[in-house]
Amino acid sequence: MPIDTQKYDRQLRLWATTGQQSLATSHVCLVNANTLGCEVLKNLVLPGIGKFTIVDAEKVTQDDLSANFFLKASSLGEYRAEAAKNVLLELNPDVAGEAVTAFRDDGAFWKQFSLVVVSNQFCELGSLKERLWKWQVPLMVVNSVGFYGSLRVFAAELTAIESHPANPFGDLRLDKPWPELQRYVDAISLPALDLVDHAHVPYVVILIKALKEWRKLHAGGAPESSQEKREFKEGIARMARNIHTEVNFTEARDVSWRACQVTETPAGIHELMDLSRTALHAAPERNRIFWVLVSALRLFQKEAGTLPLSGVLPDMASDTASYVRLQDIYRAKARLDRLRFKKHVAAVLLSLEEGGEVSDEVAETFCKNARTLFVARSSNTDDLNTELVEILTRGESPGAMQAEYEDEGLANLYVYLSLLANTHHYNTRASAATLPDLYLAVREVLGSVHIPAKLDQTLQEVVRAQNREFHNTSSLMGGMAGQEALKVLMAQYRVLDNCFVWDGIKSRSDKWKV
Amino acid sequence: MTTVAERSESSILPYITATGPFSDPDYEPGQEVLDFLHTSRILVIGAGGLGCEILKDLALSGFKSIDVIDMDTIDVSNLNRQFLFRRHDVGASKAETAANFVMARVAGVTINAHCCRIQDMTHAYYRQFTLVVCGLDSIEARRWMNATLCQIVTDNSADPLALIPLIDGGTEGFKGSARVILPGVSACYECSLDTLGVRTVYPVCTIANTPRLPEHCVEWASVLEWPRHWGDVKFDADDPLAVDWMYATALTRAKQFNINGVTRSLTLGVVKNIIPAIALTNAVVAAACCSEAFKLVTGCTASLENFMMYSGDDSIFTYTFKYERKENCAVCGYDSKTFTAQRWWTLQDFVDHIAEQNEVQMKQPSLATARKNLYLRKPEALEKATRPNLSKKLCDLVEDGTEEVAITDPQLPISVRCKIVFAGSDERAEFVDV
């Protein structure tokens, strides 16, 4: 089905047609069509996932109607899965939906999903979690009780090529210009230019020239200390005929730090390349092509001593001809690198005894983003890990509460712990939770760890909520969970890794890796 | 006719019937709180991406009497997030369609829809409300609403009911914010105007002489070529033929300069200043705003102090902090601001400079001192009479550092008062002519 570019215009500007295609072919399962669950699905149906399935054996009650906009009052007594499915389908005719009113435990059923979202208490969660982990189906567990909410992502491995970094590194190679770029720079003689041309030399040219001169005077070294960097910067200002009027030289001076940066492969990417030796054979199916590409990147780096050039030239003060020429030089080099990279991809595929190659578009996207690849690997444990326990214990020792941040971090952890206790209580007991009940649950969750005295307040707040959803918290958590779900489905952006808590009373949040 | 039973209120009752560990010690839960929640009148500004969420959230938070103002009609590109609208609603009023949808879904809620501009309503109209929730995409409309609510407080200083809290939400792509403003008490919208980023403006000389990006080519078509070809005819981004012309003109320009990347979608993005928008950010920000509305009206727990920013592209991030009031705020402050001007500047230079300043942001500034009008846009006769001042030196018109200048804009009920300090030389530095 072709993408409806008019309807999806405002989101295509974020994740482009590649992201949209991934969404359109995804199938999401929601377990529990409570308010939070329906809000998550709403946020996935609107942007256009392919299909959803709701698993829910409950029937619509007055309590459901109190907070859930995606149940009609006339559906009282009907199956929640069925009622919610019908309302949610009205939101977007591109999306298919199904309702399942009895719990299923066969692998064939669960393996069809790109992602499973479990909303609030669910007794079978433990066993389902184990199995989804084994079947390599990503799972998100969301909770909303009163003003508090939490979100956990369970996936052995999540990857993103297009991680959309807030500040892209830029890949100008000012310190290591390749021969074509160096020749172009050398061919420009600044003193020979007239006034107008001199004021339009792109800063890339200015900085490469300045660095070459600097190296002549400094035994081949680049500016390193802050004193040297300052001198280098002042030197650029002196290259201008009039620094007050030549915008290109002002710009060159302002970004002179770019020339002082060493072009090298980020440590995180080195780690991924090392990891690719084993991951190539062990990764979940959905990530296989990612690891094929990283393996090829490793071979490229081994051969070329550097990563493929991204080929992106930022805008800079310049006349059109110089800028376009410079852009051509960067793009040509990126194209050469890409061809070389594709050969390595073919070699990797051949080593897997399957042959074939990747498309030019895939190779281009990968090479452009090779410096900012994202991988999150996590565990399927429920326990608070040692780090969290340490924070908790530290909170009780004298003097630990002085730093305001630490205090806040602790308070957020108390909220998370209180939600865990609430879930534990309602999964194991039928009665409404009292404060002593929740203390008991905390003991069961934390094991031997000493219970912090300050936990009292957040536990009381949870008792007050009576295990009910407050619409605004569910809507907010539905937005956040929907967002993380989209990232998982599109394999774009950096997904939560892996535990998040929301305190709607203080309008604060926190996250940890468990 | 059958009356549909109202929904249970069990989801909000825990906060109405019991106090909590984080509640104000003075909080007295009970029927009175519930009655006040039911009878409070809430005004929602905007029935777009945020507005749809806000109306849903308020209706399920116990609010029963809501007004919504939005002058827009529904467009196809709204359907990826504005979930109260369907394809057959395209062209209809957002405010009316949204109000009818929510009233049909949640029995017992009354929503009065107004398909008009906020500027069309009087102070008396705004004074009816307990609080205002803003879900707008325009800075100008927010400033107008903020200034109006601050004015109502000033005009009725003896009446505590004149303090109408303003809860403001904003989103852009994966980012957003929610804030609570108590007019005259806490920092107002104008107090933090300087923290807002200003829209990228491409220099005219780049557009005219040295285009490098596809965006430069589109700006050339829209800023320079459109008025040259069509004179006073205003460009209408909803007219496909006009967009085709713009796209073709930009494309020709790009080909001439060997610039890649001009597409119809990019053309529209630049000429309409399209901001990416998705359902989930609106959901997060609207819910944060309505949570605060519920807290403020019931008093069940402390409210946000006073700003929360949200960012969702790199994991999930929120940051909450308190904006402070500014003594020289043009709306709620008493002091005037100070701006620095070069001695060689003409009044025109100053007007161009000041219009772009983060803490002014006025498209059509008029300037006056107590002694004389420096430059007024309206009425026509005064514009004509003051126009010669534009080419005069500013330092000959205004006293250095002592004389107060008032800057106003017909779009805003705001007067920015400032003093001008002169610096630099009398002569303009020589520029390379490009």
Ligand SMILES: [Zn+2]
């Ligand atoms: Zn103010």
